[in-house]
Amino acid sequence: MRNIHLIVSILVTLFFHQLSWAEVKSSVNVMGLSFISSDFDSKEKTNFGFIGASLISNPKQPETFMINFQGFYAPGNAVLSYLNFKEIYFTVALDTDSKIHIGRKLKKWSALDSDWNLGFFQPQFRWNSVAPENQGLTGVFWDHDESAWGLSLFASPIFLPDQGPGYEVKDGQFQNTNPWFNTPPQNIRFQGQLFPIDYNVNTPQTSDVVLQSVYAAQLRFGEKTVGPFANFSAAHKPSDQFALGYSGVLVTTRVKIDVTPKSYYENNYAADFGYREGWGLAQFSLLYTKPQQPKFEIVANIPVFTDSVSWGPRFAYNFRPFQFGIAYLDTQGGEVTEQGPDASADRASLSQRFLYRQAFQIQAQYSEIFMKKLKWESLLQYTQSTKDPFKLIRFHNKVDIKGPWAFTSDVILIDTADDSTVNMNAYRNLDQFWIGVSYDI
Numbered sequence: 001m002r003n004i005h006l007i008v009s010i011l012v013t014l015f016f017h018q019l020s021w022a023e024v025k026s027s028v029n030v031m032g033l034s035f036i037s038s039d040f041d042s043k044e045k046t047n048f049g050f051i052g053a054s055l056i057s058n059p060k061q062p063e064t065f066m067i068n069f070q071g072f073y074a075p076g077n078a079v080l081s082y083l084n085f086k087e088i089y090f091t092v093a094l095d096t097d098s099k100i101h102i103g104r105k106l107k108k109w110s111a112l113d114s115d116w117n118l119g120f121f122q123p124q125f126r127w128n129s130v131a132p133e134n135q136g137l138t139g140v141f142w143d144h145d146e147s148a149w150g151l152s153l154f155a156s157p158i159f160l161p162d163q164g165p166g167y168e169v170k171d172g173q174f175q176n177t178n179p180w181f182n183t184p185p186q187n188i189r190f191q192g193q194l195f196p197i198d199y200n201v202n203t204p205q206t207s208d209v210v211l212q213s214v215y216a217a218q219l220r221f222g223e224k225t226v227g228p229f230a231n232f233s234a235a236h237k238p239s240d241q242f243a244l245g246y247s248g249v250l251v252t253t254r255v256k257i258d259v260t261p262k263s264y265y266e267n268n269y270a271a272d273f274g275y276r277e278g279w280g281l282a283q284f285s286l287l288y289t290k291p292q293q294p295k296f297e298i299v300a301n302i303p304v305f306t307d308s309v310s311w312g313p314r315f316a317y318n319f320r321p322f323q324f325g326i327a328y329l330d331t332q333g334g335e336v337t338e339q340g341p342d343a344s345a346d347r348a349s350l351s352q353r354f355l356y357r358q359a360f361q362i363q364a365q366y367s368e369i370f371m372k373k374l375k376w377e378s379l380l381q382y383t384q385s386t387k388d389p390f391k392l393i394r395f396h397n398k399v400d401i402k403g404p405w406a407f408t409s410d411v412i413l414i415d416t417a418d419d420s421t422v423n424m425n426a427y428r429n430l431d432q433f434w435i436g437v438s439y440d441i
Contacts, residue, residue, distance in 0.1 A: 023057060023058045024055055024056065024057050024058075024067060025054075025055075025056050025057075025058070025440060026053065026054070026055050026440070026441050027053065027054050027404075027406075027438045027439060027440045027441060028051075028052070028053050028438065028439050028441060029050075029051070029052045029053065029054060029070075029072070029436060029437070029438040029439075030049075030050070030051055030052075030436060030437055030438075031049070031050040031051075031052075031072070031434060031435070031436035032047065032048070032049055032050075032434070032435050032436070033047065033048045033049075033050070033432060033433070033434055034046060034047050034048075034432070034433045035047075035179065035429075035430060035431065035432055036431045036432065036433050037429040037430065037431040039428075039429040040179075040429050040430070040431075048074055048077060048080060049074065049075060050072040050073065050074050050080070051072065051073055051075070052070065052071050052072030052073060053070075053071060054069060054070040054071075054438070055067050055068075055069045056068050056069070064090060064091050064092070065089075065090055065091070066087055066088070066089055066091070066105075067087060067088045068085075068086040068087040068088070068106075069083075069084065069085050069086070069088065070083075070084045070086075071083040071084065077177065079166040079167065079168055079177050079178050080166065080178060081166075082127050082163070082166075084125050084127070084133075084135075084163070085104060085135070086104075086106060086125070086133070086134070086135050086136060087103075087104055087105055087106050087135075087136050088103050088104050089101045089102060089103025089104055089105045089136075089141075090102050090103055097144055097145055097146060098142070098143065098144045098145075099142075099143050100140065100141065100142055100143075101140070101141040101143070102139075102140055102141075103138065104135070104136040104137065104138040104160075105136040105137065105141055106122070106134055106135070106136040107122070107136065107137070107141070107152070107154075107218075109121035109122065109216060109218055109233040109235065109270060110233055110268075110270030110272065110285065110287050111231075111270075111272045111274075111283060111285045111314065112270065112272075112285035112286070112287045112310055112311070112312055112329070113268075113270060113287055114134055115314060115327060116312075116327075116329050116359075117132040117133070117134060118287070118310070118354070119132070119162060119240045119241070120235075120240070120266070120268045120287065120289050121137075121216065121233065121235050121237075121268055121270070122134060122135060122136055122137050122240075123135045123137075123160055123161055123162045123163065123240040124162045124163070124240065125162075125163050126162055126163065126164045126165065126180075127163065127164070127165055127166075127180065128165075128180055129164075129165060129180045129182065129355075129427060130180075130392065130412060130414060130427050130430060131394070131412065132355075135160075135163065137154060137156065137214060137216065138156060138158050138159075138160050139154055139155055139156020139157075139158060139214060140154070140155055140156065141153070141154050142154075145220075145224075147223070148221065148222065148223060149219075149220060149221050149222075150218075150219075150220040151217075151218070151219055151220070152216075152217065152218040152220075153216075153217050154214070154215065154216040154217070154235075155213075155214070155215050155216075156213070156214045157211065157212075157213055158210055158211070158212075158214075159209065159210060159211075159212040159213075159214050159237065159238050159263075160210065161209065161238070161239075161240045161241065161242070161263070162240045162241055164181075165178050165180040165181040166178055166181070167181040169199060169200075169201060171198075172197075172198025172199050172200065172254075172256070173186070173198070173199070174186075174199060179430055180427075180430070182427075184197075184199070184259075184350060185197065185347070188248065188255055188257070188342070189344070195250065195253065195254060195255045196253075196254050196255070197248075197254070197255050197257050198251075198254050198255070198256050198257065199257050199259060200256065200257070200258050200259070201259045201261070202258055202259065202260045202261070203261070204242075204260075204261055204262070204263070208263065209238075209263055212237075212238050212263065213237075214235070214236075214237040214238070215235065215236045215237065216233065216234065216235035216236075216237065217233065217234055217235075218231060218232065218233040218234075219231070219232045219233075220232075225276070226276060226277055226278070227275065227276070227277075228273075228274070228275050229272075229273075229274055229275070229276065230271070230272065230273050230274075231270075231271065231272040232270070232271050233268075233269070233270045233271075234267070234268065234269050234270075235267070235268045236265065236267050237265065237266065237268070238263045238264065238265055238266070239263070239264055239265070239266050239291060239353075241351070241352070241353065242261035242262060242263060242351070243261070243262045243263075243264050243294040243302070243303050243305070243351050244259055244260070244261055244262075244303065244349075244350040244351045245259075245260045245262060245294070245296040245299035245300075245301060245302040245303070246258060246259045246260065246299065246300070246301050246342075246350065247260075247298070247299055247300040247301065248300070248301075248342055258299075259350070260296060260299050262294040262295070262296055263294070264291060264292055264293070264294035264295075264305075265291075265292045266289055266290060266291040266292060267289070267290045267292075268287070268288070268289050268290075269287070269288045269289075270285070270286065270287045270288070271285070271286045272284075272285045272286075273285075278318065279317060279318055280315070280316040280317040280318045280323070281314065281315065281316040282313075282314075282315050283313065283314045283315075284311075284312075284313045284314075285311065285312060285313075285314070286309070286310070286311050287309070287310040287311070288307070288308070288309050288310075289307065289308050289310075289334070289353075290307050291305040291306075291307070291353075293305065299340075300340045300341055300342065301338055301339070301340030301341070301342050301343055302338070302339055302340060303336050303337070303338055303339075303349050303350070303351035304336070304337045304338065304339050305336055305351075305353065306333050306334060306335050306336075307333050307334075308331055308332065308333040308334030308353070308354075309331070309332045309333060310329065310330065310331040310332075310334075310357075311329075311330055312327060312328045312329040312330060313327065313328055314326070314327040314328075315327070321366055321367055321368040322364060322365065322366055323364070323365040323367075324362075324363070324364050324365075325361075325362070325363045325364075325365075326360070326361070326362045326363075327360065327361045327362075328359075328360045328361075329356075329357075329358065329359050329360070329361075330357075330358050330386075331354060331357035331358060334353055334354055334357060336349045336351050336352060336353055337349060338350075356385045356387070356388060356390060357387060358385060358386040358387040358388075359383055359384060359385045359386060359390075360383075360384060360386060361381065361382065361383045361384075362381075362382050363379065363380060363381040363382070364379075364380050365377075365378065365379050365380075366378040366379075372402075373401065373402050373403070374399065374400070374401055374402070375398075375399070375400040375402070376397075376398070376399055376400075377396075377397070377398040377400075378395075378396065378397050378398075379394070379395070379396040379397075380393075380394075380395050381393070381394045381395075381396075388416070388417075389415075389416055389417040390414075390415070390416040390417075391414070391415040391416070392412070392413070392414050392415075393411075393412070393413040394410070394411070394412050394413075395410070395411040396408070396409075396410050397409045397410075404439055404440030404441075405437065405438070405439060405440075406437070406438045406439075406440075407435075407436070407437050408434070408435070408436040408437075408438075409433075409434060409435050409436075410432070410433070410434035411432070411433050411434075412430075412431065412432040412434075413431050414427055414428055414429075414430055414431060415428070416428040
């Protein structure tokens with residue numbers, strides 16, 4: 001225990017020592033959220049407030065220490081509070097071409113995985129389920145870059161899964177306190193009759209989740225900024241989402257269900273081919289995932305995973321100060337079925353691997369600086385599933401007044417069918433309006 005305290009003390013000392021001279025922008029933030037759908041489930045409260053802080057290093061001036069952190073507290077709704085460490089790592093230069101990074105670092109292992117936030121190569125921050133964000137792997141990275149090729153290797157004895165929305169269970173019932181938590185079914189057909197459900201979640205030991213090995217590698221060809229390129233990546237790692245097995249027992253007039261989350265490994269392979277120039281980008285990507293079947297002990301109903309192949313092109317065109325983009329995603333395989341006495345073909349599995357499997361996306365971005373003091377950024381993005389009845393519109397704006405205020409606003413609109421077979425149906429009434437202000441300190 002004394003050794004652990006010593007190690008923690010050294011890391012904290014190094015953290016604040018590096019923070020004292022690294023170029024890190026710190027700010028305090030206040031945000032407001034309103035759910036604007038007339039069918040929003042919780043009519044009692046549709047408005048929420050958040051106060052928080054962020055620490056972000058300048059990505060254009062890399063130092064030996066980099067951080068991208070944001071934390072928010074929701075007064076009166078603790079389950080909505082969060083800490084989001086996207087990145088926090090140290091860099092050691094071995095020579096002019098090679099570097100070692102130690103910590104949590106974002107990296108585009110697969111363009112398809114990163115652009116669509118699929119979450120196979122690296123974990124996702126899924127606090128807001130309809131707007132996930134990439135988080136980095138945690139461990140030791142080795143990067144070697146020549147003028148026309150590069151190689152990256154990653155290894156770690158530590159694994160951190162997806163960071164999902166918080167939830168509460170009270171008297172066997174999942175509470176409707178977090179709009180982004182997809183509440184499991186409250187009733188189940190058991191022995192031919194419909195009964196209410198009491199849940200018990202068997203939380204796994206932290207060591208069983210965190211102490212798992214992760215390996216990844218990437219080989220790159222082509223110049224970094226212009227010309228043709230090709231990237232090839234592979235990873236052997238636990239899935240960033242848990243497999244959920246369950247057992248049900250009828251007790252008088254209710255069904256007691258024990259839910260057991262289980263970690264399982266998967267192998268991921270990706271390839272990106274493209275061409276980039278000052279005018280924009282043309283790219284085609286492939287992603288193959290091979291999950292291993294999780295092993296449950298004394299669980300009657302278990303998920304069954306299948307291999308998947310995802311592919312899609314992406315095009316971007318720069319017309320300063322605008323950028324226009326279009327992308328497509330298609331997935332073959334990847335279905336999740338259930339096996340066990342309570343499995344039902346007309347009920348979606350508790351375990352899911354894809355939010356949506358076929359979709360196209362178009363977007364327009366605007367970025368301009370006025371009078372060297374005011375920076376305006378806007379993003380209008382439209383995503384539609386080509387298989388399921390699902391549409392999402394996002395409109396983001398940020399006005400940064402250098403010295404030191406910044407103002408943001410976001411609108412997220414969702415349209416999907418009331419169909420239990422559609423993964424996004426739980427979010428159909430979560431139309432949102434965000435407004436925020438931050439102050440650099």
